[in-house]
Amino acid sequence: MVDEFEHICTRKANVPGLVVMKDVTIAKSEFVEGEKAVTKLQDFQEDPELFRYCTLPQILKYVECFTGPNIMAMHTMLINKPPDTGKKTSRHPMHQDLHYFPFRPADRIVCSWTAMEKVHRENGCLVVLPGSHRGTLQEHDYPEWEGGVNKMYHGVRNYDPGHPRVHLEMEKGDTVFFHPLLIHGSGMNQTEGFRKAISCHYASSDCYYIDVKGTTQENIGNEVKELASRKYGVDDTVSFQDTWALRGRLVKGDRTSL
Ligand SMILES: CC(C)CC(=O)SCCNC(=O)CCNC(=O)[C@H](O)C(C)(C)COP(=O)(O)OP(=O)(O)OC[C@H]1O[C@@H](n2cnc3c(N)ncnc32)[C@H](O)[C@@H]1OP(=O)(O)O
Ligand SMILES: Nc1ncnc2c1ncn2[C@@H]1O[C@H](COP(=O)(O)OP(=O)(O)OP(=O)(O)O)[C@@H](O)[C@H]1O
Ligand SMILES: O=C(O)CCC(=O)C(=O)O
Ligand SMILES: [Fe+2]
Ligand SMILES: [Mg+2]
Structure with a gap:
């Protein structure tokens, strides 16, 4: 998967829908050219080698313990957190992934996040909080x-830096599974290396879409559109x-609703 990432960055692979x-x-x-310029790949559902992860x-x-038998891979990412340029933009602000998702119930959604190398x-x-x-x-x-913020890197408003935190130090291949309401983020990369991780958000295909108009999610909905x-x-x-229905892929069971 690291090789496939490099192929994509050097444009040896052209993947539909990939950001x-x-x-x-x-x-x-x-x-900066090639993989050193790339912070993140999003929506790799049409790349067979990377999608193998899902x-x-x-x-x-x-995943099935949370979603039940009908499982959709809704969102895919390979994160290549770069050495910070000095502006602290390599941080990912504290957020809840559910902010991005117009589907429910939250308890039938789970993220898997796998370290592709030692992360500390x-x-x-x-x-995480x-x-x-x-x-x-x-x-x-x-x-x-x-120093600026990356596009769509929203954070919880009024973040309280005094709240107890846990740093998830992980070995290569370690995986965490977490709830879409869990407040999480990631700190600055103060090393010379690129910190790689691959992740997928899964949801039960029995989930249903919601209208975000008039909710706290309206701002991200408009930005995505x-x-x-x-x-x-x-x-x-x-x-x-629709942007979610188009990206979602069934990985097990039947596509009943999403
Ligand atoms: C649970 C999960 C969903 C949570 C998350 O994933 S949170 C993060 C979500 N973020 C995203 O989905 C953003 C995905 N990224 C993108 O869509 C793209 O990379 C874009 C930010 C739109 C840039 O598109 P690209 O095709 O590279 O376009 P260009 O290189 O021509 O740049 C167009 C204008 O965008 C600017 N730009 C490029 N990268 C970023 C950046 N990282 N943050 C903020 N602005 C950026 C670029 O400087 C240019 O601006 P102008 O020169 O037009 O002013
Ligand atoms: N104002 C803020 N709003 C949202 N998230 C924030 C804010 N400030 C920091 N964070 C996030 O808090 C988390 C902790 O980051 P921070 O850089 O403060 O500490 P750290 O990297 O965990 O620890 P240290 O740098 O002290 O070793 C990161 O996800 C960071 O993006
Ligand atoms: O790998 C990271 O830094 C976390 C990314 C993240 O939480 C997200 O994109 O939703
Ligand atoms: Fe997240
Ligand atoms: Mg830090």
């Missing part, structure tokens, strides 16, 4: 960070929910 994202400071100033029985065995505090491991998954969905917005219309030239008839 190759650069760090905001790299995109706006430095000239179908691994040793992952699905645990210095290279920006995951940081234990117990926060028992709360409700919070308001999210761009944090007011001097705006991006989809610019990128794919689609009009307003493609909804926030």
Whole structure:
């Protein structure tokens, strides 16, 4: 999967729907080519080698405990957190993944996140607020960070840095499974290396879409629709929910609703 990542970054592989994202400071100033410019791949569902991750029985065995037998892979990412450029933009603000998802119930959604190498505090491991998954969905917005923030990296509003945190230091191949309400983020990468992880958000295909109009998710819904219309030239008839229905892939059981 590391090899496939390199292929994509050097444009030896062209994958439909894939989003190759650069760090905001790299995109706006430095000239960097290849994998060193890439912060994140999103939506690799059409890449057979990377998507193999989402179908691994040793992952699905645990996912099924949360989703039940009808399992959709809704969102795929390979994160290549770069050495920080000095602006602290390699951080990912504290957030709840449910903010991005117009489907419910939350208890039938789970993220698997696998370290592709040793991750620790210095290279920006995951940081979680234990117990926060028992709360409700919070308001999210761009944090007011001097050095800038990556596109769509919303954070919980009024984040309290005093809340007890747990740093998830992991060995290569270790996997965490977490609830979409769990408040989590990741720190700065203060090393010279790129911190790689691969992840998939799964949901029961029995989940249902919700309308986010008038909810705290309206801001991200509008941002996603705006991006989809610019990128794919689609009009307003493609909804926030549609962008998810198009990306989701069945990995086990039947596609009943999503
Ligand atoms: C649970 C899960 C869903 C949670 C998350 O995933 S949170 C993060 C979600 N983030 C995303 O989904 C964003 C995905 N990224 C993208 O869609 C793209 O990379 C874009 C940010 C739109 C950039 O598109 P790209 O095709 O690379 O376009 P260009 O290189 O021509 O740049 C167009 C304008 O965008 C700017 N840009 C590029 N990368 C970033 C960045 N990382 N953050 C903020 N702005 C950025 C770039 O400077 C350019 O701006 P202007 O020169 O037009 O002002
Ligand atoms: N104002 C904020 N809003 C949202 N999230 C934030 C905010 N400030 C920091 N965070 C997030 O909190 C988490 C912890 O980051 P921070 O860099 O403060 O500490 P760390 O990297 O865990 O530890 P240290 O740098 O002290 O070793 C990261 O996910 C970071 O993005
Ligand atoms: O790998 C990371 O830094 C965390 C990314 C994350 O939480 C997300 O994109 O939703
Ligand atoms: Fe997240
Ligand atoms: Mg830090």
